[in-house]
Amino acid sequence: MSDNKQPIIFFDGVCNFCNATVDWIWKRNRKQNLFFSSLQSNFAQQFLLDQGIQNPDLSTIYFFDGNRLFNRSKAVLSIMRHFGFGYQLLSSMLNIFPAFIGDFVYDQIAQRRYNISGKRSTCRIPSQEERSRFFE
Secondary structure, three states, X not given: OOOOOOOEEEEOOOEHHHHHHHHHHHHHOOOOOOXXXXXXXXXXXXXXXXXXXXXXXXXXXXXXXXXXXXXHHHHHXXXXXXXXXXXXXXXXXXXXXXXHHHHHHHHHHHHOHHHHHOEOXXXXXXXXXXXXXXXX
């Protein structure tokens, strides 16, 4: 599994806020080159274990860009580079700030994600259209 070079976003599959974020990313990824996997899936558990993460934190987004694994604010900024020029520019500008500042903001949102929009009882089931870009 560690020979996978596709960019993959790992997210909390029962979090409504996280799933809405995946929908938002899906719409903006015009090249359709981003793939997704819920952190609760067998694929994610094994993939992240291969990357040295034994117990993935469900409040953390992970992004594998094909070479490196990012988490929290660095994952978000790396994902933004896959969108249009405006998002790429914003990502570059925000990258000027130290990671601890971005991670602080990220953590504040992550800690409140279930309060913001709730939680599902089961993980997201990809639609027929989404299945080609979801790893389970």
